[in-house]
Amino acid sequence: MTDETLLLGQTLGFDQNPFQTPIDEAASYRRRGGVLIREGLIVTVGEADTLKAAHPGVKVVDYGEGLITAGFVDAHVHYPQTGIIASWGKRLIDWLNSYTFPEEMRFHDADYAAEISKLYFDLTRSHGVTTMASYCTIHPESVDAFFTEARARGQRVVAGKTCMDRNAPDGLRDTAQSAYDDSKALIGKWHGVDRLSYAITPRFSPTSTPDQLRALGDLWAEHPDCLMQTHLSEQTDEIDWVMGMFPEARDYLDTYEAYGLLGEKGLYGHAIHLEDRERARLKEVGAGVIHCPTSNTFIGSGLFDMGGLMAEGQRVGLATDTGGGSSFSMLRTMAAAYEVAQLRHNPLHAAQLMWLGTAGSAASLHMEDKIGNLQPGLEADIVVLDLASTPDIAQRSARANDIWEALFPTIMMGDDRAISDVWINGKRAA
Structure with a gap:
């Protein structure tokens, strides 16, 4: 029967x-x-x-x-930051150095990664989140722990090993070659198993050398069915930092585009302070821009242009960005999206907010044929x-x-x- x-x-x-x-x-x-x-x-x-x-x-x-x-579908999270959520806020770079990097160093320990994975999935389930796209740490153990827990619960999730080979402390740097090799091995191990999907994951341009960005772009070209997730134009001082490191780049997005890291299945977290060329290229390739409103207000990053981006026909998802975001709740995230939009004189309807947290985020992950509705x-x-x-x-x-x-x-x-x-x-x- x-x-x-x-x-x-x-x-x-x-x-x-x-x-x-x-x-x-x-x-x-x-x-x-x-x-x-x-x-x-x-x-x-x-x-x-x-x-x-x-x-x-x-x-x-x-x-x-x-x-x-x-x-609910949460399109951008950092599950290793579960334990440091709601830490006293500073600017992005200070926050990474003070809280994020010390905590992420602990994930070389497979038992600790498994412990936090279980806690994270318990917390998100209590808030009705059934799918998320998560950054892990540079440690393959952190990816294994996340996917193992998600698979045991039957959840559809996206995750990837975060890659960084500069501007990070000892113990949190890989190399261009090891980032490629580890990510390729993890794709072979997990991508497409049950409800699991892999995302190639350079943290952001300041923590990857051109060689590493190029290696990950090559890997994405070899595995175009994978998503690619990173950060883009979160804070103005971050943009200044990026442009100082890549003086030949036309803009922040170009630091990805030049190395094969711009595409339809790319997920670009934050995307607050975009130049006109960046907006045009994101729209042209059909990439996903991911709005992280509680994080943007908590760390003082700026106000996402929901009205303008939607009017352009951009693919937009919604995300908690835990632990830079201050809540595991997509309801609270929708409320913050409403508040941010109000500050831009663009009030969002309840239907638009619910769509963002379900069908919209699923579409940003290219999973609208599977979940979100x-x-x-x-x-x-x-x-x-x-x-x-x-x-x-x-x-x-x-x-x-x-x-x-x-x-x-x-x-x-x-x-x-x-x-x-x-x-x-x-x-x-x-």
Whole structure:
């Protein structure tokens, strides 16, 4: 007998991008809907009564007023920074030297990497995050630990060994050759295994010599099905540093482009202070730019131009950037994205925020055919939201005239208490 489960409640998915299509046309909402799951996949999304009648005897999980939607997709994280999240903020370079690099040096220890991996996945599951793209450390052990834990939980994730051969302390530098060799071996070991994907991962231009950037560009050319993730134009003093190190470069993006590290499957974290040429090239190749709002405000980096980039048709994802970001919660990240957009006089609708944290981020990872939405044929990664999880949220949502007004207080004030349930690959998360 086929194992089927029918989830009932309010349901929310997306047929189109709500930045490009009117909200009512982009979103697919049912006041009393259902999601039929079979063998890890979403089979049907429809009206609750219709689905119950069509599938008598199916196992039913009724969430009442709970909102059933896609699991959150976090497009840029640093799982090794779990233990240093919310450390007193400085500018980017100071923060790396004071907190990040000392902590990352500990990940040569496979047992410690496994311990933090388990903690990280526990924390993110409690916040309804079902997929993330993570930087590891220079140590292959850190990649092994992350993928091993994700595979045991059945999660679809992206990760890669961070590569750095300069401007990092002893114990956190590899070489151009070892970065290539280690990354190639890890691709062979993990990429495409179950729900795991590898991302070639130069940290950013200041910590990689031209030889290393070239080696990683060559590796990407050999494995074009892999993603490539790095950082771009996060802070103005970082940009000055980069341009001083690469005086021949036209701009920051050119320090990647010159070495084969610009492409459709590239993920460029932050991308705040972009030049016109950079924006044009990112759009031309269809690369992903990843908005990290809590990190950008916490470290004082600047205000991401969501309105302008979306108007250009850029591929944009949303991310916590933990631990530079100050929360594991995608709800808090959506709230921060709203606040940043407000400061740029571009208020975001609740539908746009939810799309960014689900379908939009999935598309930035080139996984929109697998995750990030309530659509038949997609993998059943699902989160159920309690839209009355705390007294202050409950009293506000009770006054709502539509789903967006009911949902917005949870986006702005919600935390792990708003996560009623999580399903990963069609199985209820323990």
